[in-house]
Amino acid sequence: MPFSPFPSSPPAAPPLPDGGARLDAVEVTRGTRVVFSGLNLTLGERRIGLVGDNGSGKSTLLRLLNGLILPDAGTVEVVGLDTRRHRRVLPAHVGFVFQNVDHQIIFPTVREEMAFGPLEQGQSKVAARATAERLLAEHGCAGWGERAVDELSEGQKQLVCILAALAAGPRVLLLDEPFSALDLPTRLALSERLAGLDQQVLMASHDLGLLAGFDRVVWLHAGAVAADGAPGEVLPLYEAHARARVARARLERGGGVSTARHVQGANLPGPRSR
Ligand SMILES: Nc1ncnc2c1ncn2[C@@H]1O[C@H](COP(=O)(O)OP(=O)(O)OP(=O)(O)O)[C@@H](O)[C@H]1O
Secondary structure, three states: OOOOOOOOOOOOOOOOOOOOEEEEEEEEEEOOEEEEEEEEEEEOOOEEEEEOOOOOOHHHHHHHHOOOOOOOEEEEEEOOEEOOOOOOOHHHOEEEEOOOHHHOOOOOEHHHHHHHHHHHOOOOHHHHHHHHHHHHHHOOOOOOOOOEHHHOOHHHHHHHHHHHHHHOOOOEEEEEOOOOOOOHHHHHHHHHHHHHOOOEEEEEOOOHHHHOOOOEEEEEEOOEEEEEEOHHHHHHHHHHHHHHHHHHHHHHHOOOHHHHHHOOOOOOOOOOOO
16 A cells, blocks of 8 residues: 555544634744745644654744744634734733743742742632642642752753643643653653643644544644644654654665665655645
8 A cells, every 4th residue: 555644534532612723824934944834724622742853843833822923924823812912811821831941930949930820810829829739749749849940850840840831720731842851650640630631732742652642643744734633643654754764864874865765655745734
């Protein structure tokens, strides 16, 4: 059977009641590089994974969804809010966990970092502190409140960032490689927690196993949708592409450039979005 990068059926999960997110004809240039050119996507499922090679546009897509980046053309709508017109109120609805924890952490202590979101949501100081302490305790970090964030390990900082995003109770949670520094027990515990959340979760990850139970996976390649569907369909396609890329590089190193095009899946399809 010929290699086809497109899954045969659309994802089965029901759409979110409050609308999810929609990108229409989105154009984004970062620096001198065109990242998206006419991207259309409707993101309604509860758990959506994003995969793709380095530089394919995953972080840019997530940043578009929380209004950190505005489209040069086209529109982005999240939970019914146009990110250009409602940029200021978006953080109250859309939580974000950055790839680099240093881009996220702004307070000196764990408690302050964790309580910021609940305070912004209108909780009293006492209630915000209680929310922070409860989440920390639930994740085996009771007593961390007084700790200086600077003195935490990278993985511990990452955990605080994720818990801080959860503490704010957003309607949509965007996670950019959130588990890269976490130990296995913490990863498993947080995966379980994410699976049980009511909110919509969009997560970019190079750890394909983390996305296996999701409702839908979108594979981005060079700023376009290369495949989109159920994890059981999209993840093997992406993995085949990765293996083909490695095989092609091996052949090229060995001087066999002309045979590289015979490697299954080495040639990507044209862009596709929905
Ligand atoms: N601050 C920036 N200035 C200029 N170009 C940028 C900037 N950030 C990203 N880019 C470019 O935008 C493109 C998409 O980058 P993006 O960070 O969205 O990719 P990614 O899929 O998240 O990659 P990774 O898997 O490495 O995190 C890349 O070509 C990158 O070089």
